[in-house]
Amino acid sequence: MEYFLLVPLLVFIFFFHKCFFSPSNTQTRLLPPSPTKLPIIGNLHQLGSLPHRSLHKLSKKYGPVMLLHFGSKPVIVASSVDAARDIMKTLDLVWSNRPKSSFADGHFYGSKDVVFFCYVLHLLSNKRVQSYRHVREEETSNMIDKIRQHCDSVMNLRDVLSGMTNNIISRVNIGRTYNEGESGIALKAYLEEILLLAGVFNIGDYIPWLKWLNKVNGLDTRVKKVAKGLDAFLERVIEERVIRNKNTEHSRDEAKDFVDVLLEIQNGKETGFPLQRDTLKAILLDVFVAGTDSTYTVLEWTMTELLRHPRVMKKLEDEVRELAPGKTEITEDDLRNMYYLKAVIKETLRLHAPVPLRVPRESMEEVKLLDYHIPAKTQGLVNAWAMGRDPLLWDDPEEYRPERFLNSDIDVKGQNFELIPFGAGRMGCPGMTFAIIINELAVTRIVHKFNLALPKEEDLDMTECNGLGVRRKLPLLGVATPRSS
Numbered sequence: 001m002e003y004f005l006l007v008p009l010l011v012f013i014f015f016f017h018k019c020f021f022s023p024s025n026t027q028t029r030l031l032p033p034s035p036t037k038l039p040i041i042g043n044l045h046q047l048g049s050l051p052h053r054s055l056h057k058l059s060k061k062y063g064p065v066m067l068l069h070f071g072s073k074p075v076i077v078a079s080s081v082d083a084a085r086d087i088m089k090t091l092d093l094v095w096s097n098r099p100k101s102s103f104a105d106g107h108f109y110g111s112k113d114v115v116f117f118c119y120v121l122h123l124l125s126n127k128r129v130q131s132y133r134h135v136r137e138e139e140t141s142n143m144i145d146k147i148r149q150h151c152d153s154v155m156n157l158r159d160v161l162s163g164m165t166n167n168i169i170s171r172v173n174i175g176r177t178y179n180e181g182e183s184g185i186a187l188k189a190y191l192e193e194i195l196l197l198a199g200v201f202n203i204g205d206y207i208p209w210l211k212w213l214n215k216v217n218g219l220d221t222r223v224k225k226v227a228k229g230l231d232a233f234l235e236r237v238i239e240e241r242v243i244r245n246k247n248t249e250h251s252r253d254e255a256k257d258f259v260d261v262l263l264e265i266q267n268g269k270e271t272g273f274p275l276q277r278d279t280l281k282a283i284l285l286d287v288f289v290a291g292t293d294s295t296y297t298v299l300e301w302t303m304t305e306l307l308r309h310p311r312v313m314k315k316l317e318d319e320v321r322e323l324a325p326g327k328t329e330i331t332e333d334d335l336r337n338m339y340y341l342k343a344v345i346k347e348t349l350r351l352h353a354p355v356p357l358r359v360p361r362e363s364m365e366e367v368k369l370l371d372y373h374i375p376a377k378t379q380g381l382v383n384a385w386a387m388g389r390d391p392l393l394w395d396d397p398e399e400y401r402p403e404r405f406l407n408s409d410i411d412v413k414g415q416n417f418e419l420i421p422f423g424a425g426r427m428g429c430p431g432m433t434f435a436i437i438i439n440e441l442a443v444t445r446i447v448h449k450f451n452l453a454l455p456k457e458e459d460l461d462m463t464e465c466n467g468l469g470v471r472r473k474l475p476l477l478g479v480a481t482p483r484s485s
Contacts, residue, residue, distance in 0.1 A: 029373040032067040032076065040207065042069030050466055052356035055079070056386040065370055071206030073099070075360075075379040076369065079386040081393065081417040086369055087361065087380050088417070088425040096427065097362040099379050102202045102214075103223075109278040120283060120430045122265075123258050129434050131255040132172050133332055136438055139167045140445050141329070147450060147480050154455045158300055158475035161442070165296040166191075168438060173287050174237050175257040190229045195293055197222060198468035234281040238263070258284060287431070289468065294354035295435045297471045301352040302345065302443055304476050305400050307452060308460055312402060316340055320448050330444050332437065338444065343402035345439055346419065349388075349412055351400060353421035354469040356385030361427070384420050385470075393418045412436070450480040 035058055037043050046068075048054040055077050059066060064080030078084050087095045098104075143164035147155070166188075167177045178187045200219060204211025214220045241259045262283060266275040306313045319340045324330055335341065361380045368374070389397045395404070410416045413432065414424030422429035429435075446452070454460065455477050465473040 030371060032065045032369075032372045032374075033062040034067040034069075035062060037069050040071070042071050042073075042206075044070050044206065050464055050470070052383055052385040052470065055357070055381070055383055056389070059383070059386060065372055067372075070379075071203070072208070073206050073379055074375065074377075075381060076374055077381045077383060078369075079383045079390075081387065083370055084382045084384075084387065084417045084420065084424070087382060088358075088414075088420070088423065088427070091367055091369075092425040092427070094364055094367045095361040095380050097364050099360055099362040100205070102205050102211075103198060109282040120286065123261055123283070123287075124430045124434055126433060128255075128261075129437070132168075132434075134255075135171045136168055136441055137331065139164050139171070140438075140441050142167070143442065144445055144449055147446070148482070151450070151480050151482055154477055154479055156475050157303060157478045158296070158472070161299045161303070162292070162296040164442065165299065165438065166292050169288060169291040169295070171257070173258045173284055173291075175241075175259060186229065187233055190226050190233070191288060191292065193222070193226050194230070194289055195467045197226065198289075199466040230285060231281065234284055237284075238277075238280065258287060290429075291431055291435070293468050293471075294429075294431075295438050297354050297469050298345075298348060298352065298435070298439055299442055300472055300476050302348040302439065303446070303452070303478070304460055304462070304472065305348055305351075306344070306443075306447075307454055307476075307478065309400055312344065312400065313447070313452075315402075316344055316443075317447055320444055324448065327448075330441070330448050332441060335437075335440050335444065338440070339406060340402065341440055341444060343405035344443070345436065346405045346410070346412060347400060347402040349421040350394070350419055351388060352470070353384045353388060355421075355423075356383065356470055358382040358384055358420070358423050359427075382420070382423075384423075387418055387420070390418070446480075449483055451483055453479050453481070455479055 035043055035046060038045060046054060046058065047070075056079065058068075059077065059079040064078065065083045066077050068075045068077060078087055143160060146160055146163070170177045197219075202214065202219065204214055237259060241263065245260070245263065262275065262280045266277070266280055306316065319338055320330070323337055324334045327334070358381070363374055363376055363378045363380065365376045366374065367376075374380075387393065391397050410419055412419055412421055414420060414422065414428045417424060420428075422432040422435075460476075461472075461474050463473040464470050
């Protein structure tokens, strides 16, 4: 009898000590506030079809740092400058892991594109970005010719902008475009499918014991089909290049595409250690997917906002005429002093960050974030979209007003955390400079050559859709009229 009385007494003493004397009590290990979660799914039901908006709404109630559970995975959502700075800069070593992703593993050869992030930085150094100037100028000229062919009629501007962007990325990446023929059609279809798959919720990542559902709903089959097709394409490109390089040599002055540079790295010529074939393919695919989608998405949003705001369009037109008077063709040299143009691009990125929820990170160990205790293996999401609309950071945040940047030191390079459309810290987007130049040149040349208008007088549908990034749900339609000199 005494034994049975002793057991509950010991249990009571254990929990009493745990609650009031343990150093891990809530006074010293304060967790961030959390919305109520449901069994099994946690807070997944609160994400909605546009998670950046849903999480922004939740942050208004629970604060700029909140803890959610996506299935069995704890996730911190940061929506303030201080929290973002801690994750991306101050404590970035602790947050330098990427959580496992079925999408990345299935398409990017076991996430090898992320592991070899330094190679992408090497590919997109400032010197190398400048070496592709002729590609950018040629393809934007081709875009202008395409618009000219459809003047005075309704055209799909998304097709025009995405086609130009794809051509630039393709030429820089693998040395040629794939617009026509069977190879081009297949590549375009595969890339479109991978962008769609990026926005598909994979339940197995958050509730592992339900991953079998991906076989039932066909997701696994779609992933394998796209991965197989893209792998065959990249293998063919690499083999063709290996054979060509055996028979010819590059001139020192000739700009090498990424395949050439990566093959040199693979042979140990530039880094002193070899690069695995799968990693090489993962990097090429990463450039294709991320480079094309995010760049033309920003371009489409920029042209959308210009069409919605004739005053801004007129001011940009005046700057182009003033700084490039009488020129038949705008060059990249002309962009340097176009400060209103740069303000237009920044304002677009503030309201329409191409990846509004920065790529998730994972804490390698226990860490303190602001006043909160964060356990190891917690995912961290930074909501750049929410910070771009924070009334504590921006006057009239919902208004499209480029003038806010004319007398401001705020930039998009990751030093000012109120504006981080490309991320920040050592894991920020390495293609930022390349993408911005494309955007500036394309917008300026369109404005320089054409008057643009909507097909009819009505408000533009600004509905978003989710994928790898967040783009317009409906393609942008416009009518271009040649501008008189």
